[in-house]
Amino acid sequence: MALAERRITATEARLEGLQLVKGGWSSAARSDALQRLRQMGLPERRDEYWKFTRPDTLVQPETPKASVFDNDERPIFDGFDRLRIVFVDGVFDAEASDDLSLEGVSIERLADIADKDIHWAKDLYGVLEARGQSPVARPFAALNTAFATDGLMIHVTGKPSKPISLIYTHAKDDSDAILHHVIRVDAGAEATILENGPAAARFNKCMEIDVADTGKLHLVRAQGRDHERRAVTHLFARLGEESTLKAFTLTVNGVLTRNEAVVELTGDDAIAHIAGACVGDGDFHHDDTVFITHDAVNCESRQVFKKVLRNGATGVFQGKILVKEGAQKTDGYQISQSLLLDDDSQFLAKPELEIYADDVACSHGSTSGAIDEDALFYLRSRGVPEKAATNLLTLAFLAEAVQEIEDEALAEDLIERLENWLARRS
Amino acid sequence: MLEIKNLHVKLEEEDKQILKGVDLSVEAGKVHAIMGPNGSGKSTLSYVLSGRDGYEVTEGSATLGDQDLLDLEPEERAAAGLFLAFQYPVEIPGVGNMTFLRTAVNAQRKARGEEEMNATDFLKLVRARAKELKIDAEMLKRPVNVGFSGGEKKRNEVLQMAMLEPKMCILDETDSGLDVDAMKLVADGVNALRSEGRGFLVITHYQRLLDHIKPDVVHIMADGRIIKSGGPELALEVENNGYADILNEVV
Numbered sequence: 001m002a003l004a005e006r007r008i009t010a011t012e013a014r015l016e017g018l019q020l021v022k023g024g025w026s027s028a029a030r031s032d033a034l035q036r037l038r039q040m041g042l043p044e045r046r047d048e049y050w051k052f053t054r055p056d057t058l059v060q061p062e063t064p065k066a067s068v069f070d071n072d073e074r075p076i077f078d079g080f081d082r083l084r085i086v087f088v089d090g091v092f093d094a095e096a097s098d099d100l101s102l103e104g105v106s107i108e109r110l111a112d113i114a115d116k117d118i119h120w121a122k123d124l125y126g127v128l129e130a131r132g133q134s135p136v137a138r139p140f141a142a143l144n145t146a147f148a149t150d151g152l153m154i155h156v157t158g159k160p161s162k163p164i165s166l167i168y169t170h171a172k173d174d175s176d177a178i179l180h181h182v183i184r185v186d187a188g189a190e191a192t193i194l195e196n197g198p199a200a201a202r203f204n205k206c207m208e209i210d211v212a213d214t215g216k217l218h219l220v221r222a223q224g225r226d227h228e229r230r231a232v233t234h235l236f237a238r239l240g241e242e243s244t245l246k247a248f249t250l251t252v253n254g255v256l257t258r259n260e261a262v263v264e265l266t267g268d269d270a271i272a273h274i275a276g277a278c279v280g281d282g283d284f285h286h287d288d289t290v291f292i293t294h295d296a297v298n299c300e301s302r303q304v305f306k307k308v309l310r311n312g313a314t315g316v317f318q319g320k321i322l323v324k325e326g327a328q329k330t331d332g333y334q335i336s337q338s339l340l341l342d343d344d345s346q347f348l349a350k351p352e353l354e355i356y357a358d359d360v361a362c363s364h365g366s367t368s369g370a371i372d373e374d375a376l377f378y379l380r381s382r383g384v385p386e387k388a389a390t391n392l393l394t395l396a397f398l399a400e401a402v403q404e405i406e407d408e409a410l411a412e413d414l415i416e417r418l419e420n421w422l423a424r425r426s
Numbered sequence: 427m428l429e430i431k432n433l434h435v436k437l438e439e440e441d442k443q444i445l446k447g448v449d450l451s452v453e454a455g456k457v458h459a460i461m462g463p464n465g466s467g468k469s470t471l472s473y474v475l476s477g478r479d480g481y482e483v484t485e486g487s488a489t490l491g492d493q494d495l496l497d498l499e500p501e502e503r504a505a506a507g508l509f510l511a512f513q514y515p516v517e518i519p520g521v522g523n524m525t526f527l528r529t530a531v532n533a534q535r536k537a538r539g540e541e542e543m544n545a546t547d548f549l550k551l552v553r554a555r556a557k558e559l560k561i562d563a564e565m566l567k568r569p570v571n572v573g574f575s576g577g578e579k580k581r582n583e584v585l586q587m588a589m590l591e592p593k594m595c596i597l598d599e600t601d602s603g604l605d606v607d608a609m610k611l612v613a614d615g616v617n618a619l620r621s622e623g624r625g626f627l628v629i630t631h632y633q634r635l636l637d638h639i640k641p642d643v644v645h646i647m648a649d650g651r652i653i654k655s656g657g658p659e660l661a662l663e664v665e666n667n668g669y670a671d672i673l674n675e676v677v
Contacts, residue, residue, distance in 0.1 A: 373479070378516040379526075381476050382586060383504035383534035392529065396520025396569075 007041035011139075013061050014042060018147045024115030029126035033145035036130065040137040049136055052316040052348045053258055053287040058140065058202070058232050063176040066201035066228035066255070075167075076196045076222045076417060080409070082165035083107075085152065089170060089200045090177025092150055096167075104158030105191060110151040110180060121153040121182045128208040128236040132262035136291065141234040141260070144206035148180030151206075155184050156191040156215070163192040163220075168199035170226055175200040181207045185215035185243070192407065193217070198224025198254070203231040213240040213267055219247040220410055222417070223254060227283070230256040235274075241267030241296070248405045250414050251278040251286055252421055258287040265292070265299040265327075275304040275404035279394075279418065280313030280345075281425055287316035288336075294327040294360075303334040306401040308394050310341035320352040323360050332362035339397045340370055341390075391422040427625045428452040428475075428594050433486035435467075435474050444470045446650035447486070450627075452594065457626040459636055461661060462647035463669045468629045469513065471647075472598040476510040477503050490594055504530075505537035507593030511583040511600055518570040523582070526570045527552060527589055534590060555588045559615045577608030584615035595619070596627045601635040613638030633665035646672055 015037075020030050043055040057064050085107070086096035092109060100107040113119050126145040132138060154164065166181075177200035185191065189212075199205070211217055223231060231254060237245050251257055263272045278286045292301045307315035317336035338347030349366040371393055379389035395418060402418075405411040428451070435445040444467045452458045462468050474481050475488055477500035488495045493506045518526070532542040543551070556566060559581045571579050580600055587595055597616065601609050616639050620626070628639055636644070636658065644660040645652045646669070654660065654672055664672065 372516075372518075374516045375518045377478055377500060378512070378518070379530075380500035381478075381504055381510055381512075382526075382530035382590065383501050383537065384529055385501045385533060385537075386499070388529070388533065389501075392521055392525075393518070396518060399520035 003044060003046065007044050010059055011038065011042045014059055014143075017061050020146060021114055024117055025119065025122040026110075026114035026125060030146045033126050033129070033142045036133065037139055037142040037146060040133070040139050040142065042139045042143070049289070049318070052318070052350075053256075053285060057230055057256060058258070063174045063202045064228070064230065065173045066170070066226055066230065067173050068170050069198070069226040071225070073420070077165060077194050077410070077413060080163065080165075080413070082163045082194060084165050084167060086167045086169060087150070087177070087179065087199070089172050089175035090149060090179055090203070093169070102160050102162070102164070104156065104160040104189070105164065106155045106157065107164065108153045110148060110153060113153060119153070120155060120184065124182045124184060124208050124210055125180070128210065128238055129206060129234070131238075131264070132234070132236045138234060138260060138262070140204055140232045141206050141236070144178055144180050144204050144234065148178045148206065151180035151182070153182050154193070155186075156189045156217070157186050159190045163194045165194040168195065168197035168203070168224065170198040170200055170224060170229065173201055176202045178204045179206075181205075183207065183209045183217065185209075185211045185217050187212040188214050190216040191218070193219050195219070195221040196224065198226040198229045199231065201229060203229065203233070205231070205233040207233075207235045209235065209237040209245065211237065211239050211243040211245055214242045215240065216244040217246070218406060220405055220407070221247070221249040222414065223249065223251040223257060225253045227253050227255065229254045232258045233260065235261045237261075237263045237272070239263065239265050239267060239270040239272055242269045243267060244271045246273045246404065246406060247275070248401070249276040250417070251276065253280070253284060254286070255283055256285050258289065260289045261291070263292045263301070265294050265296055265301065268297045268299065270296060270299045272300070273302040273304070273404055275302070275401045277306050277398045277401040278315065279308045279421060280310070280315065282311040282313060284309075284313040285316070286314070288319070290319040292321050292332070294321070294323045294330045294332065296327060298329040299327065300331040301333070302404070303336070304401045304404055305336040306398045307338045307347060308341065308397065309338055309345035309347060312344040314345065315347045317347075317349045317351070317366065319350075319364075320354065321362055321364070323355040323357050323362065325356040327357045328359040330357060330360040330362065332360065334364035335400070336366045337397070338368045339394060340368055391419070394422055395419065427454045427491060428627065429487075429489045431487045433474070433488060434484045435470060435481050436484055438480050438482045444481075444650055445474070448650070448652055450645065450652060452625040452627055454593070454625050455622040456642045457620065457628060457639060458643045458645065459628045459630060459641035459661060460645045460647050460652070461630060461664055466647045467650040468647055469598055472510055472596045472629055475596060476500060476508060501533065502537070504590070505534045509587050509590055509592035509595045511580075511587060511595065511597045513599040513602055515571050515579040515583055517572045519572050521570050523568055523570050524552065524566045527586065530586065531589055552589060556585055558618065559585050559588070560611060561585055576603035577605070577611065580604060580608070580612045581615065584612055588615070588619060593623065594625045594627070596629065598629050599631065600628070601630055601632065609635065610638055633661045636661045648673055
């Protein structure tokens, strides 16, 4: 079978089990996304953008099973004052969630408002996703826009007193969840959004973010620990003048994770930081794919990704900084590093810069390495046992990424997680 | 306290004998110095005693008290009371100096079956010890040795020594890279730790460190052996005449 034909067959097979939501503005956005999806087709192994990550288990119609990981750990972000919103296998759980009202923000469910004709989300839903399809196609995001069953429309109008916490619980071993969130941050408004949990056996999540001039958004995400879960997630962001987006993701375990971030700096003096720390052991494939476009003057972007890999785990980083003509005084930084704890693990990196302005400062670096033997011996010579010393150096390696979390208490919560995880594994 | 007998060591990766029968005994409360030309095996001795990889002991023994050092992992040697002050202290980005010190102190206490030190007591102790060594609070917060000057690194070694309270301290070329003032500060720190129950082995090229840390016994090492031992006057002899005379005399 020719490639084109094979792609169409695979795409149609996937679409067969999915249903479009009818009615209201969302049906137009959804039909449009479906049309775009059919044009591009779902990814193939031979696609350049997927050459490091096999998409087949994300494409196939039946969900690969993922058992629910039982543990008695304290849930992450537990103890933080936050507005809790719970989805179980992608289905909103009203009983487990807090009341959605909070000063400075309005939160509605996609399932409730999709058929209303007038809604602010109409101008964003599928719009930023569609913009992000060029120059590289992101078919799973189009699929998401077309078939999302639910999600949150979050309109930040002020400075909510606590973080909005999205909790993704996984209950069934064959759940296939598609969630689509839209976030709009008004001028001068500021919010923190937390996400955690494995979500489903297979999870497709899309988040569209529009930050108006001087708005600020912080995202801190901890992807759930279920060993067999799969996830493909997209973040599409458009940043106005003097606005800020800071996103951090922690990933431990999961057989397959592809996190894409597509950020456009469209207003002068905007700041975008996208960071991630991942720790993979064994059958673990983690892919960070980032595309940051500078389309305004004096903007700053940082991509900081750190991966600790062992027992045959694989880490992928595809990161790009595109500086458009006229985007002078751009300050772009990109670093991707892996710490390989044995010879079986691998890190595949494709860092890219594409610059069409002549007054910019862009730097990028990518490294793979083992534990520093000199540092290890130094610690041991002071009485720190080998495993504890290795763990200390591993945390130190991840520090640059974790430091991207602005809230120190949240950062400490994540570090404590990592410490426990490392201690258990060693 | 430290007993080294007929110690033979070769590099693991190449068939090269570095130590060819070292005999040395350091008693509690005494300071022994080892001097010797480059390549005589001084630093190798310090690494082998502290358990660094890459060396193979082919003959002989090394014990600290009643413990066979060569049988122990580096961390176990540390818990047994051995401390090596590095010639080149290692920079560890991402690990705070304070975290490092506390982890080390408590790891050793745990290994010895003692209670771990709580955060408040630790902080008090480390602040007091740091003050004595003129190490400011900022240096304690920074990552281990990162961006430290040569003198700061060596003072940080002495601070670790003061916090860990070892029985046997080996100082490997502690004077290298230090100006006179920095050396004096480090030496004062070491002298403050001299006590009846503690032994020192000071490895150095030059007499000048021994002006500040006065040794009880001086050994001359050459070609993997200790070829001559004597009192502090031996160091002066080296300072005045170099190693050549002593080497010739022995041959």
